[in-house]
Amino acid sequence: MAIKTVYKKKKKVSPKLIGRYIVTDPEICHGKPTFRGTRILVAHVLEMVAEGVAWETIIQEWRGNVTKEAIAEAVQLAN
Secondary structure, eight states, rough: OOOOOOOOOOOOOOOEEEEEEEEBTTTTTGGGOTTSSSSHHHHHHHHHHTTOOOOHHHHHHTTTSSSHHHHHHHHHHOO
């Protein structure tokens, strides 16, 4: 008697735009909000803002992968 293996196709879940610069994707960072095109968690950047780090410093630390507009959107959505 032959055993038949059944494989279920995983549903492909597409990224969800939260804003212009922020997305969630279950396949990236466990679905936590990130900046579009990166794996940079929005929460990390918001922590830096809350600690009083200058936005220009944040941009430099993330090597320009996070823009001033993206930080502004994150702060706006967090309020």
